[in-house]
Amino acid sequence: IIASPSEEYKFIIICSPAQSYYGGEVRVKIAEKFSRAADGGFGFTKAAGNYAGQFYPTNLAKEEGFQQVVWTDASTHEYIEEAGTMNIFIRLDNKLITCPTGDRILDGITRKSIIELAKDRGIEVEVRPIKVSELVDGIKNNTLKEMFGSGTAAVINPILGFGYKEERYELPKIENSYASILKQQLLDIQYNKIEDKFGWRYKV
Numbered sequence: 001i002i003a004s005p006s007e008e009y010k011f012i013i014i015c016s017p018a019q020s021y022y023g024g025e026v027r028v029k030i031a032e033k034f035s036r037a038a039d040g041g042f043g044f045t046k047a048a049g050n051y052a053g054q055f056y057p058t059n060l061a062k063e064e065g066f067q068q069v070v071w072t073d074a075s076t077h078e079y080i081e082e083a084g085t086m087n088i089f090i091r092l093d094n095k096l097i098t099c100p101t102g103d104r105i106l107d108g109i110t111r112k113s114i115i116e117l118a119k120d121r122g123i124e125v126e127v128r129p130i131k132v133s134e135l136v137d138g139i140k141n142n143t144l145k146e147m148f149g150s151g152t153a154a155v156i157n158p159i160l161g162f163g164y165k166e167e168r169y170e171l172p173k174i175e176n177s178y179a180s181i182l183k184q185q186l187l188d189i190q191y192n193k194i195e196d197k198f199g200w201r202y203k204v
């Protein structure tokens with residue numbers, strides 16, 4: 001017997017209510033050694049293997065008091081990529097930044113929606129690689145105002161702090177965060193409470 005794909009598949013969709021993955025406080029560990037995805041792989045998909053490989057490093061991070069790992073690029077670990085089930089945004093001063101998607105990063109629908117909503121509000125949005133050092137410097141010089149994850153389950157999950165190379169960093173607490181404003185707007189569109197000028201709602 002050799003490992004081989006099946007010759008027959010059954011495609012099954014299971015619908016079920018789900019809780020938010022993480023409620024409350026989220027602090028993340030920035031990956032320094034482990035990797036979630038590599039070029040030429042399937043990091044961009046919701047494939048089971050992508051999640052299985054995250055359990056062990058995430059459990060190690062949990063033992064240190066973090067809820068999630070923010071993965072970094074597999075070759076240099078110098079750039080942040082995404083979290084276990086969320087794309088990542090940072091706010092430097094008043095600019096919202098998220099890294100480009102590709103082979104290694106899931107092209108989340110919530111990420112896309114947030115980029116559109118933010119631009120529509122006149123918030124400057126940059127899609128470009130983000131260095132881990134920008135986060136550390138941003139805390140030191142007070143320019144890192146926010147960091148949050150985006151995904152269908154939690155919509156937007158603010159990140160209160162992160163750990164990197166034995167150091168822990170806390171983000172400032174701010175009023176009227178982009179995270180809270182954009183989350184509310186997206187929820188209001190989803191729940192049919194405000195006009196949907198983007199044409200996202202679909203009658204079923």
Ligand SMILES: Cc1ncc(COP(=O)(O)O)c(C=O)c1O
Nearest residue numbers: 085086087106108109110151152
């Ligand atoms: C690895 C990963 N990245 C990002 C996301 C966010 O994607 P979406 O906004 O489409 O839910 C998910 C959602 O499950 C995910 O599993």
